[in-house]
Amino acid sequence: MNYQYRVYPSLEQELRMMSWLEMCRGVYNYALGERKDWIKSRKCDINACSLVSEYIIGAEAPYPDYYKQQNALTAIKAKLPHLKDVQSQVIQEPLRRVDAAFVAMKARGHGFPRFKKFGQYRSFLFPQFKESPLHGSKIKLPKLGEMPIVLHRPIPDGFEVKTVRVIRKHSGWYVTLCVQCDVTIPDVPPHGHAIGIDVGLSYFLSTSDGEQIARPRFTGKLHRQLELLQRCLKRKQKRSNTRAKLIQRIGKVYEQIAAGRLDWQFKLAHHLCDRAGMIFVEDLDFRIMAKGMLGKHTLDAGLGQFLNQVLPWVCFKRGVFYGKVDPNGTSQTCPDCGVRVKKDLSVRIHECHECGSLKPRDVASGQVICARGLSGVEIASGAEVSGVLETVSRQLAAKLEDSRSDLGKPALYARCPELVEG
Known part of the structure; x- marks a missing residue:
């Protein structure tokens, strides 16, 4: 189950979360562009290249799937140190979004996923927690610290917080808590x-x-x-x-x-x-x-x-x-x-x-x-x-029995010939 609550971060926390969103957007666009370039390099005809430009990738280069892009993220962090400010699992989540978008594209027959413009990337995910991030009327998130949260309804007993998604809306900041309980519901x-x-x-x-x-x-x-x-x-x-x-x-x-x-x-x-x-x-x-x-x-x-x-x-x-x-x-x-x-x-x-x-x-x-x-x-x-x-079939059967018991109603068979066939 998912529960959504309003949070009130400080000015420093809000600026940091906004920078995280932009860095996640950059990772998403880079991963998407890398896949699109690889696909375009395999679709171009030798005798019909673009008049403007054509991105050429060697034939031995493998397809940049999720696992290859995830392994390459470590090397990118060494070249771009500002990406280290984002929590390690949060910066990996955009790669999963790109992979899910391409899976949906193949399953539904849609076009390519689109690049995210400035301000269009509005959430990031903390995929796991060793212990509950809730402490009274505050929630503690990695590298962000504690911030006030409006718990308008309590978490049910026996449920554990598995993931936390931070969402930026026009009205403010929200967190969506995914809670889970190991029970089987028939x-x-x-x-x-x-x-x-x-x-x-x-x-x-x-x-x-x-x-x-x-x-x-x-x-x-x-x-x-x-x-x-x-x-x-x-x-x-x-x-x-x-x-x-x-x-x-x-x-x-x-x-x-x-x-x-x-x-x-x-x-x-x-x-x-x-x-x-x-x-x-x-x-x-x-x-x-x-x-x-x-x-x-x-x-x-x-x-x-x-x-x-x-x-x-x-x-x-x-x-x-x-x-x-x-x-x-x-x-x-x-x-x-x-x-x-x-x-x-x-x-x-x-x-x-x-x-x-x-x-x-x-x-x-x-x-x-x-x-x-x-x-x-x-x-x-x-x-x-x-x-x-009563279902339609039982209603038809009831009408058939009534009509057979009453021989003075031959018009019923003329109006409903399917009853005679049944």
Whole structure:
């Protein structure tokens, strides 16, 4: 678990930490440039070199991976003595960042990692501690000494501090403590009442029980203030003190927006966990939605943050089963009879032409999500889940039995031919 606290370093400590960030940024950019130059030297055609310049590395030179760059760091410290001021493990962490960036590039198919500009490198990591760095209301870090810390919540008993990350934000300095306890926590079994959640922009979310939560406009409340500040920023001279102060003010506004969004999402997640023992959501990629014409509203709502980070964590703490289902066709399927009902985004009411079901589109989608989640749980467990809503398959079976027992209703088979086939 990660706990984040505010710290108040002295002026000397703050200047030293800022110099550490810049030195780590230099190591990061050098390691990244070394890898990019090696790759470019292998990609250049002999008969089509650049007209400006071409960096040539011998064919016998090995690829500068993490271990080679780490071994070369010792020799670099001898040539650049100011790097010795940074704690030895802290200065190695930028190399791990570069290595992780190249691993992610190959796994996701993205382009090359980018160089860090001045001020973009905002954190450094102390990867291990022999004993707890917390001493009362202060935290002691290697080569930095003690500094006051606001412990607004205590570290749980039995947990040890494994790593400490120092973060520089516009509002001040923070530390993120990674605490660990050697216990095994079993997975939450499916139990209790189940709900399906459909997220969107007209409503932030709609549940299978019929509850719909309006989407708050987090940026809208401070949009005018941001607009004025950014308009002033455009007229400021670059690299001036007034421009730097204005950037800090704008950063504080964005932090206020992010904090309000996160607080609201955590309260909503607890509200949902109070009403369910199982929660099912769609397995969506919100990066695609963020690139569309409604990308600004998608990012402001924080749908991906809620479904992929906040809600799973709250469900884990509250003992609520959390699962994801296939999102294909959830809004085009009738939750009562299973017939496919095509409709575009402008249609907000689900109206089935087969069974006559009439309900809000998002609520119907939430019920389909819930049914898919329950059917997946039953298939995985091999037994029915007690105390949950009926799945679509059981509803269809019940309708089939009722229709067979009543011979005076032949129209049902004409309206639902799939029941005859089943």
